[in-house]
Amino acid sequence: MNGIEKRGGSLGVEVRADSDKRTLVGYAAVFNSDTVIGDFMVERIVPGAFSRALRADILALVNHDPGRVVGRTRSGTLRLAEDDRGLKVEIDVPDTTDGNDLWTLVERGDISGMSFGFRVTKQEWDDTGDLPHRTILEVELFEVTATPIPAYPDTSLAMRSLESARAEAEAARDVERRKRENAAAAQRRIAEKHAIQEQKFRRIRQDAS
DSSP states (O other), X not given: OTTOEXXXXXXXXXXXXXXXXXXXEEEEXXXXXXXXXXXXXXXEEOTTTTTTGGGSOOEEEETTEEEXXXXXXXXXXXXXXXXXXXXXXXXXXXXXXXXHXXXXXXXXXXXXXXXXXXXXEEEEEEOSSSXXXXXXXXXXXXXXXXXXXXXXXXHXXXXXXXXXXXXXXXXXXXXXXXXXXXXXXXXXXXXXXXXXXXXXHHHHHHHHO
16 A cells, blocks of 8 residues: 555553453554654644544554454454544454464563554644644544554655645645736726726816816
8 A cells, every 4th residue: 555654652552351352452643742753844643633534444463564464443353442642442462373472572561562554634734843843634544553663664755745735835825826916917907997097088078178
């Protein structure tokens, strides 16, 4: 899947064992928390950014690997919800090699972070600070991951998004500038027309006198 960005952090993931069910619990994203991405922008995710995305079928993976599935919303083994803090994740870990390894690594503390793969569908930019600020308003969510190193790959996608936003803003400014120029030109034409008519009326009055 092209155009997918990945984000994460040491947001914490813990194990919960209840009879024969093993569940990993943590947060894949935190709301209203400014994060510097690639040293070229500051990013913030607002509450509600995942609300539409949670209707889709989403996977729980190991290290963003689509061949290592450990949960899925459609089957009920992955549960996602927005709360006051962020995007809460619950994964019922399967009795598979990946599931058992993941459970052991989280239990030992070797894996302590979560991440998610997404595509931004609605955003705002603010270029007034030292670094551009990106506010993510809505995303398309594909997967969540428990990972030992919640890195920030694919920042070039965010850079392209920033460049696109700047280009759109410049295009909007150009449109507004052309509108103002056209309006000013129309006003000049009207003024010139009125001046010509006034000159004609003056000549008529002078001729009549």
